[in-house]
Amino acid sequence: MKELIVISGKGGTGKTSLMAAFASLSGNKVLCDADVDAADLHLIMSPAVREQHDFQSGRSAVINKDKCTECGLCRDLCRFDAISETYEVNSIACEGCGVCVHFCPEKAIDFPLNTCGQWFKSDTRFGPMVHARLGIAEENSGKLVSLVRKEARSLAMEKGLDLLITDGPPGVGCPVIASIGGASAVLIVTEPTVSGKHDMQRVVQLANFFKVPAMVCVNKFDLNPDVTREIEDFAEQNGLKIMGRIPFDPVFTKAMVNGQTVIEYDDSSQPAKKVKEIWKRILQNID
Amino acid sequence: MIISIASGKGGTGKTTIATNLAASLDSGTQILDCDVEEPNAHLFLNPLLDKTEIITIPVPEVNKDKCSLCGKCAEICQFKAITVIAKTVLTFHELCHSCGGCMEVCPEDAITEVGRELGTLQTGHRDNLKFADGKLKVGEAMAPPLIKKVRSCADPDRTVIIDAPPGTSCPVITAMDNTDFVLLVTEPTPFGLHDLKLAVGAVKILGIPAGLVINRSDMGDDKVHEYAESAGLPILMEIPFDRKIAEAYSRGQLLVDAMPEFKKNFIKLYKRIAQIVNA
Numbered sequence: 001m002k003e004l005i006v007i008s009g010k011g012g013t014g015k016t017s018l019m020a021a022f023a024s025l026s027g028n029k030v031l032c033d034a035d036v037d038a039a040d041l042h043l044i045m046s047p048a049v050r051e052q053h054d055f056q057s058g059r060s061a062v063i064n065k066d067k068c069t070e071c072g073l074c075r076d077l078c079r080f081d082a083i084s085e086t087y088e089v090n091s092i093a094c095e096g097c098g099v100c101v102h103f104c105p106e107k108a109i110d111f112p113l114n115t116c117g118q119w120f121k122s123d124t125r126f127g128p129m130v131h132a133r134l135g136i137a138e139e140n141s142g143k144l145v146s147l148v149r150k151e152a153r154s155l156a157m158e159k160g161l162d163l164l165i166t167d168g169p170p171g172v173g174c175p176v177i178a179s180i181g182g183a184s185a186v187l188i189v190t191e192p193t194v195s196g197k198h199d200m201q202r203v204v205q206l207a208n209f210f211k212v213p214a215m216v217c218v219n220k221f222d223l224n225p226d227v228t229r230e231i232e233d234f235a236e237q238n239g240l241k242i243m244g245r246i247p248f249d250p251v252f253t254k255a256m257v258n259g260q261t262v263i264e265y266d267d268s269s270q271p272a273k274k275v276k277e278i279w280k281r282i283l284q285n286i287d
Numbered sequence: 288m289i290i291s292i293a294s295g296k297g298g299t300g301k302t303t304i305a306t307n308l309a310a311s312l313d314s315g316t317q318i319l320d321c322d323v324e325e326p327n328a329h330l331f332l333n334p335l336l337d338k339t340e341i342i343t344i345p346v347p348e349v350n351k352d353k354c355s356l357c358g359k360c361a362e363i364c365q366f367k368a369i370t371v372i373a374k375t376v377l378t379f380h381e382l383c384h385s386c387g388g389c390m391e392v393c394p395e396d397a398i399t400e401v402g403r404e405l406g407t408l409q410t411g412h413r414d415n416l417k418f419a420d421g422k423l424k425v426g427e428a429m430a431p432p433l434i435k436k437v438r439s440c441a442d443p444d445r446t447v448i449i450d451a452p453p454g455t456s457c458p459v460i461t462a463m464d465n466t467d468f469v470l471l472v473t474e475p476t477p478f479g480l481h482d483l484k485l486a487v488g489a490v491k492i493l494g495i496p497a498g499l500v501i502n503r504s505d506m507g508d509d510k511v512h513e514y515a516e517s518a519g520l521p522i523l524m525e526i527p528f529d530r531k532i533a534e535a536y537s538r539g540q541l542l543v544d545a546m547p548e549f550k551k552n553f554i555k556l557y558k559r560i561a562q563i564v565n566a
Contacts, residue, residue, distance in 0.1 A: 012299060134456055138456060256477055
């Protein structure tokens with residue numbers, strides 16, 4: 001089974017729009033949205049949810065006021081300033097380390113599991129999809145990413161499908177690390193801006209760090225052909241495969257507003273043609 | 288006053304708004320780039336850097352001579368960062384959240400703390416504007432402790448502008464928490480609207496007043512405008528799509544340098560924020 005993760009470093013370069021377009025071009029695959037923090041793929045895929053599960057991870061301290069003697073030990077030990085002078089736990093600041101729970105002489109602190117979000121198995125017009133919603137202001141996004149990837153893999157196995165296409169999160173931190181480990185390849189979608197280039201270089205380092213082969217494509221390339229060339233030079237010097245260029249075109253926004261992929265919205269548009277070429281090249285290059 | 292700039296969705300123009308707002312205010316301003324995974328403000332501000340500091344977090348080191356292999360450290364650790372296997376204690380520093388529980392619980396006093404590198408903190412200035420940013424080491428998962436370090440540079444005598452990371456989970460919460468105002472930047476598209484609603488949810492949990500900037504305001508549909516009205520979210524600025532703006536951005540040029548007529552819009556934006564905060 002092959003697993004392609006679409007990432008970018010910088011947000012807003014067109015990951016999800018491209019990933020959705022790839023979904024409409026390929027057969028035999030499972031779709032996965034690993035950007036659990038701000039998942040958007042479902043806005044194009046309109047999934048019919050078949051299964052919904054709670055995602056539980058981590059714990060939070062809760063002080064039982066009836067038992068608490070306000071001795072202050074928990075406040076002294078907490079390194080996250082999560083316990084107020086009135087012995088309320090700030091659930092946002094609480095790291096879930098349990099140090100207060102362990103040391104409370106009155107056993108006055110409960111430590112329940114957090115429900116941090118939900119994950120779903122769904123059907124879409126392009127095949128099955130696994131996606132999730134992390135609760136707002138929740139932690140453990142990396143663990144939820146690992147979970148949706150695992151579920152997507154077993155769904156592919158079960159249905160005898162041999163390709164997984166995953167929409168990854170922006171950045172280079174915890175959820176991205178959870179998204180790319182052990183994947184067949186990453187496609188880095190970047191844009192020809194100083195920030196697009198800077199962020200792409202960091203995400204290339206990350207892919208190298210985890211030994212995942214990386215491919216690159218430049219979206220909105222005509223906004224700055226010089227930076228596009230710099231990005232492609234960097235890619236070449238670092239042994240990355242260049243998949244192609246896509247012009248800046250409002251057709252992507254129009255397709256999104258319509259809830260469609262760019263291929264569905266206007267198959268004959270220039271960007272649609274480029275996306276098809278890029279997808280063909282990706283399939284030839286993914287091992 | 289501390290203003291944090293956030294968005295939910297990436298690439299909507301947070302850094303553009305943060306850097307141009309900071310550069311438009313005459314003096315007494317500071318910008319903190321808290322998008323430590325992908326810090327970009329420096330690319331537009333080109334600050335003179337005075338100092339680069341390596342930021343570490345404390346992680347346990349076990350003195351094997353003192354350790355009795357009792358396993359209490361492994362029991363208290365919620366993050367599987369320390370474990371006893373056969374006759375050794377193993378530590379996994381990259382999983383450690385620095386709570387100090389293992390050190391506190393160890394009956395043999397066998398655990399001390401050493402620093403583990405998370406990334407760097409850079410401080411500097413561009414003329415009168417003070418600058419700081421954090422850069423997470425590539426391969427490092429834990430952004431919030433570094434974001435807290437960048438936040439700790441906030442100068443209480445200045446207007447502080449925070450460029451927050453995208454998303455709605457721990458990194459962005461750490462960047463927005465305890466700020467006086469959250470300026471949300473979005474684009475009028477289905478993705479922009481969906482992620483804006485999540486960001487508004489996060490801002491509500493934190494109980495911070497918020498306002499909206501709509502970037503590329505003529506490119507998608509009307510739903511963000513309709514939502515802002517129904518949610519009582521004031522629209523403080525709109526920037527229509529202009530290829531000239533996109534091209535200036537692509538070169539790393541500040542909007543207020545490429546198109547100086549925008550400076551008055553950013554000053555007006557600041558005044559409207561100050562009005563809301565001081566009301």
